Every structure is written in C-alpha cells, then in structure tokens.
Amino acid sequence: MISTKNYDIKDPTLASAGKLRIEWAYREMPVVKLIRQRFSTEKPLKGVRISACLHVTTETANLALTLKEGGADVIVCASNPLSTQDDVAAALVEYGIPANAIKGEDEKTYYKHINTALAHEPQLTVDDGADLVTTLHTKRSDLISNVIGGTEETTTGVIRLRSMEKAGKLRYPLIAVNDAQTKYLFDNRYGTGQSTIDGVTRATNILWAGKKVVVCGYGWCGHGIALRAKGLGSQVIIAEVEPVRALEAVMDGYQVMPLLEAARVGDIFITSTGDKSIIDKAHLQVMKDGAILANSGHFNVEINIPALESLADSKRRVRPFVDEYTLSDGRHLYLLGEGRLINLAAAEGHPASVMDMSFANQALCLEYMVKNSGRLKPKVYSVPEEIDKQVARLKLSSMGINIDSLSPEQKEYLTSWEQGT
C-alpha cells in the first residue's frame, strides 16, 4: 500500500489553488469524464499499482484521479524538471495520490523522484519520455518481474523504447500512446502549436506579427507551431532534414531552407525535432542581435546550450524564463526556459481539451494491459484501433457532432474488387 508520506512537493498550502485548476481543466475533459464514470463502477484497475512519470499538470491530475477511481494505487513523479505545476502536485497529495515533483528541481532530485515512484513497485508504468522505464531497466531491474506493462506518451519516449526493443533490452510490453491518431494529430499538432506560442508569449510578450519565425522540424509538433505562428502574422521558415516533410512545408506555404541560412534572418527560433544540437555553434555565430531561442521538443538538448555558454561573455536573467547571453562580439541572444519545453516551462502545457484525448487513450490502454495481462510480449505495441476510434467517437459526441456511417452497399463495395467502371 502507498504510504501517504511517499511524496515530495514544494508547498502543501498550494493545494486548494491546485484543486480549483484541476476542476477547471476537468470541464474540458468530457471523454476522460465518461471513462472515470465507468471506472468508478467497474473498477478495472482494482488494486493495481501504477507509477506515472508525467508532466505534473492539471490534466495529468485528472488522469491520475481517473485511474484511482478505477481502483488503482497511483503514485506520480515529474517527467521534466521544469514542467511541474506546484499547486497541482500539492492538490494530488491532498487527493491521496503521492506526488514527487517540484518545479525547477535539479537532476539529482528529478531522479530521486523517479526512484521514489519505482519504489512503489509498479505493475503498470506510465511514462512521458521513457526516463522511468529506462531507470527501471537499468537501476531497478529487480522490480521488472512485477510489471504487467506500460504506456508511453511522447514521440521521444517511443523512439527510445523502440531502440530498447531493437537492442533486445525491453523486458515488458508497452503501448505507444503517442502513435494513436487521436493523440499525435491533435496533441502534438494543435496542443503543441497553441501552447508553444503561449509559452513564448508569456515569457517574452513579443508581437508575432511581422516576425521571422524559424521552426526546426516539420513533424506533428512543427506543423502546429508553424500554423499558429503563421496565423498570428509571422513569416514562417521551416528547417527540415526529411525531404517529404520539407516538400509538404513548401506546399503548405512556408519558406524552407537550411538552418544555417535561416539563422541569419530569423527573429525567433523554435525547435521541435526530438533530436540534439539542432541549433548549434555555427548557427549561434551568425544569428542577429536579439534573436530568441526556444525549444518545444522533449529534452533540453535541441539547442546546444554548452556552445551558447562557450560563446558568451556574460549571462543574466532578464525576465522569468528569459536568459540573456551577451556574446563576445556584443550580440545578445535570448534563451527561453533554459532550453526546456517552453510550453510547459513558461505556460501551462497543452489545453485540457486536447489532453482529454491523449489521456483517454492512456486510461483505456492501461485497462487493456490489465485485461491482456500475460498475453503480450516485451515489445512496443500500437494503440488498439478500436480504442483510437472509440476516443474519436466519444470526443465528437461530446462536441455534439454526428457523422454519417457506411451503408451496407458501401461497405460491400469498399471490400470488393470485382466492380469497376
């Protein structure tokens, strides 16, 4: 059983503010609400210990409460040192869910929190970026025999898990929630799009209209960031390495060029690739005075911060989440949120309405794992199609939108080959 002392938060007096915000987010999470109502009667996760390593936000709190309602014994830790909402962490503890998360925690504390979550001896893991799963495999492999399975929330985590599987190191089944259509098409695109712009705006209060915004990576997150920056009147430039995506960006109406060219003209640079050293020393050396650098990819490696430090004579914090680097040639570059995902560092992360779908997938996949306990192999599975479609149907219905369905004649036509012109 969970010890209620099994938590580490910044300030317990923030709990009532956190509860209000969690309630507010819940209004925008009708699909999770339906699942919670069913879970409260069916208790599909009864007695199951879950360790969840997620951004500790209002939406995550609603997922954790839903899993608890389903009978699970849940512990939560942060999946990023700078994304925690301290009031939410405090509220979770009051709700009886131990939270181990403090905004701005150092790396040592971050891993201490992950280790506390693992000491819960999880039967299910919920991860965002795969730090919990890799720590479990490398430092606490003694606990793996308890584990039924787990889920992974983000692109970077899925990439890491697939590498583990390929190397023959993965020891229990995991579902790639990120790869559900009802996740990446909405959360990565519209969620990251809106909240990244929100994070940069809250940190800097810049006017987007007329700015040259360089988006590095035209994946699902990049699509959303570019779309929203364009909508605000920015001139958007895309830097890509993958030819099909670069071509798509061209036909979506953006300028596409190598980053070294874009570096000379951009006012704001936003990375979202899941890769490292995207903005490197060579780019920093040619940027305009006053250029703003932000990252919305999972880890803080997309902007080469050591290179930035090496070029700088001095550094000062000029606003919360804005560090001014003065380079030896006199130029100033502004790094936002210490290079960590800016939407969660300087804003509140994705709006609840989009996390409704991501976390509905999470809850239903965890239920699926329990139902299929022992039948799945140690590999990375896709979200079952029926879950993905169910989430879409429930979301549409919560929006009061009905759609058509295939007639028997159309169904037959679409599965036949004999009929042509």
Ligand SMILES: NC(=O)c1ccc[n+]([C@@H]2O[C@H](COP(=O)([O-])OP(=O)(O)OC[C@H]3O[C@@H](n4cnc5c(N)ncnc54)[C@H](O)[C@@H]3O)[C@@H](O)[C@H]2O)c1
């Ligand atoms: N901020 C958030 O809240 C949030 C939400 C979802 C995902 N993410 C993270 O954002 C990152 C991107 O996710 P995604 O779903 O868009 O991934 P994706 O795989 O759809 O897209 C990534 C793109 O980056 C491109 N890329 C890789 N290296 C590059 C380079 N050197 N230069 C230019 N482009 C390069 C790839 O070709 C690809 O098109 C991941 O780390 C993911 O985990 C963050």
